[in-house]
Amino acid sequence: MVRVVFLHPDLGIGGAERLVVDAAVALISRGCSVQIWTAHYDPHHCFSETLSPELPVVCVGDWLPTSVFGYFHALCAYLRMIYVAFYLVFLSGEEFDVVFCDQVSACIPVLRLARHRKKVLFYCHFPDQLLTKRHSLLKRLYRAPIDRVEEMTTGMADRIVVNSRFTAGVFKQTFPNLARIHTDVLYPSLNFASFDVGVEEDLGGLVPEGRRVIFLSINRYERKKNLPLALQALAALRDSISSRQWDQVHLVMAGGYDERVDENVQHYDELRSLVASVGLKEHVTFLRSFSDRQKVALLQGSTCVLYTPSNEHFGIVPVEAMYSRCPVIAVNSGGPLESIADGETGFLRDPMPESFSEAMRQFLRDPGLKQRMGQAGRERVIARFSLQAFTDQLHRHILSLTD
Numbered sequence: 001m002v003r004v005v006f007l008h009p010d011l012g013i014g015g016a017e018r019l020v021v022d023a024a025v026a027l028i029s030r031g032c033s034v035q036i037w038t039a040h041y042d043p044h045h046c047f048s049e050t051l052s053p054e055l056p057v058v059c060v061g062d063w064l065p066t067s068v069f070g071y072f073h074a075l076c077a078y079l080r081m082i083y084v085a086f087y088l089v090f091l092s093g094e095e096f097d098v099v100f101c102d103q104v105s106a107c108i109p110v111l112r113l114a115r116h117r118k119k120v121l122f123y124c125h126f127p128d129q130l131l132t133k134r135h136s137l138l139k140r141l142y143r144a145p146i147d148r149v150e151e152m153t154t155g156m157a158d159r160i161v162v163n164s165r166f167t168a169g170v171f172k173q174t175f176p177n178l179a180r181i182h183t184d185v186l187y188p189s190l191n192f193a194s195f196d197v198g199v200e201e202d203l204g205g206l207v208p209e210g211r212r213v214i215f216l217s218i219n220r221y222e223r224k225k226n227l228p229l230a231l232q233a234l235a236a237l238r239d240s241i242s243s244r245q246w247d248q249v250h251l252v253m254a255g256g257y258d259e260r261v262d263e264n265v266q267h268y269d270e271l272r273s274l275v276a277s278v279g280l281k282e283h284v285t286f287l288r289s290f291s292d293r294q295k296v297a298l299l300q301g302s303t304c305v306l307y308t309p310s311n312e313h314f315g316i317v318p319v320e321a322m323y324s325r326c327p328v329i330a331v332n333s334g335g336p337l338e339s340i341a342d343g344e345t346g347f348l349r350d351p352m353p354e355s356f357s358e359a360m361r362q363f364l365r366d367p368g369l370k371q372r373m374g375q376a377g378r379e380r381v382i383a384r385f386s387l388q389a390f391t392d393q394l395h396r397h398i399l400s401l402t403d
Contacts, residue, residue, distance in 0.1 A: 002402055003096040005088065009081055009104050011038040011057060012045060013256050013289065014123050014220055015316045016103060019163070019188045021047045023100060024055055026189075026391035027398065035096075035252040037088055039064065039080040045258065048292050056111075060087045070262065074132070074146050078106040085110035090197050098401050103128070105153040112156065119401040122157035124187070126167055126175040126313040138239070151175045155356075158401055161186040163314040166336045184397070187317050187338075189390030190323055190381065195296055206285045206298075211250035213364060216302040217328070218295070218317045219309065220256035221264045221271070221288070226331075226351060227253065228274055233356035235278045245364050251306075254298060257288035262295045303304060303363050303370050310351050312336060318346070318389035319385050321379030327370060329359045345377035 008020050010218045010280055024034045034055060043051060050057050061083040067073045085107035088094060099111050102123040109120050129147040134140045154160065154175065161167045175267045207214055215234065217226040234251050241249075253271065258263050262301040268288065275284050287294070299305070305321040307330035314335035318328045320341075328346035340343035342348040347359040364370055 001033050002027075002398060004035075004096065004098050004100060004398060005094070005096045006036040006100045006102075007081065007084060007088070007107060008036060008038050008102060009077055010040040011036060011050065011059075012033055012040075012042075013047060015188070015273060015314075018047065018316055019123070020100075020102060021055075022191055022387065023394055025049055025149070025191065026394055028054060029391060030395045032395075032398065035094070036085055040066075042236060045289060058092075060084055064262070072142075074128070076148070077104055079210075082108040082110055082336065089114045098398055101157070101399075102172065105157070108153045108156045112318075113283050117146065118161075119283075120155060120157045121159045121161065121397055121401060124160060124162045124167060124171055124183070126163075127171060128288070130170070134136070145242045146263075151177060153347050154178065155181065159397060160191055161226060161397065163188055164313075164338055166334050166338065167313050183250075184393075185383055186393055186397075187287070187390065188314055188319070189385050189387045190316075190319055191387050192323065192382075193297075194292065195320065195323055197296065204250055206287060207250050207281075208300075210393055211248055211283075212303075213249045214302045215249070215251045215252065215304055215360060216261050216298055216321075217253050217306045217308065217398050218255065218298070219307075221267045223263065223267055224309065225255075226308040226310060227255070227267070227271055227354060229331075229351055229353065231271065231274055231278065231280060232353035233306065233360060234280060234283065236350060236353040236357035238280075238283075240361060241364060248281075249364075250285070250379065251280075252285045252287060252298060252302070254290050254295070255285040295320075296324070299326050302326050302331055304346075304360065306360075307331070307336060308351070308356075310334065315339065322346070323381040323385075324372075325362075325374030327377060328372035329356055341376070341380060345373055345380050 011017055026143045028034050029095050037114050039056045039061040041057050061080050064080045066076050081104040098119045100121050112119055128150055168183050217230040238246050275281055299321055305326055305328045305344050307318050307328055310331045312334040318336055321328050322345050328340055331351045332348035340346045349355040349359055
């Protein structure tokens with residue numbers, strides 16, 4: 001039996017966490033022994049699979065700070081993951097064969113210090129250094145050594161996989177010293193069974209009666225997700241349709257929300273202020289940290305998903321939506337270029353309110369569009385992003401590392 005340990009910084013409910021949990025469940029289905037080690041885990045803010053005794057979650061190092069007076073987030077994340085790796089290797093007594101590491105590569109050198117050096121598979125969602133802006137000289141000086149450590153430690157992994165062809169290209173541009181390293185694409189997948197369950201969730205509390213055209217945004221409350229685009233597109237749609245049509249339209253803004261994260265709290269308030277300023281209050285519902293069942297109900301009951309991030313690394317939400325027979329309007333860059341078939345399973349548009357609203361208007365003009373695109377989307381996901389294909393590919397990587 002192959003023993004696999006997953007190392008992940010914060011086991012919340014984001015896209016990266018969804019992939020980690022799916023990967024762990026996939027390897028369990030192939031007979032592997034699996035544990036997830038993390039620096040933060042909240043049983044009340046997690047994916048339901050992590051509550052199963054078959055998938056033990058070990059949390060260490062949560063006492064370490066996540067920032068210093070609101071600064072040095074990256075440095076603290078590195079130190080927390082180094083501590084998790086040190087605890088696993090030198091203090092836990094756990095025996096393992098392969099470590100699946102993602103997001104933070106700084107812990108990889110510690111794993112190489114094990115008495116019998118362990119194999120490390122690093123999953124690159126996106127280079128960490130591209131996830132933050134350098135507005136000042138001080139910030140550039142602070143990030144310079146961290147960026148160098150990221151490149152150096154990522155190159156110490158025994159195998160590197162990425163979540164899309166887009167990320168593979170960015171990886172080689174960002175890490176010129178690693179350009180010769182082969183990176184396999186391992187697309188995130190869906191556990192279809194979790195979306196095939198019968199859902200009896202009532203959306204009446206979220207959507208006023210009579211609103212038959214429901215647009216849905218699912219993303220964390222972070223500024224880089226460009227959530228204002230969904231609200232601005234809704235306002236542009238209002239100005240381009242009749243009052244009778246407008247009475248049928250509603251937008252649900254559902255997002256991951258963590259009170260510990262200042263940006264989540266601040267951006268949520270910013271979005272609510274934007275809604276009030278453009279007069280959309282009666283046509284927008286905000287939902288924070290929804291359950292898996294609520295998400296499935298929302299996807300199944302919505303007309304279309306609005307996916308607003310630009311240059312998204314992959315983006316699991318469009319795949320979840322298409323499998324749920326819900327078309328997607330997404331920005332025409334990054335991962336959605338690989339997951340969405342423009343004009344067939346949704347629309348790829350410039351990140352402009354007018355471009356999004358024009359695509360939204362088509363669902364009002366053609367009531368049968370959702371059904372046609374929805375069915376095409378489901379077929380596309382089954383063919384390209386099945387859990388079976390993901391499991392087969394990941395299991396081959398793990399076995400090759402233990403030969």
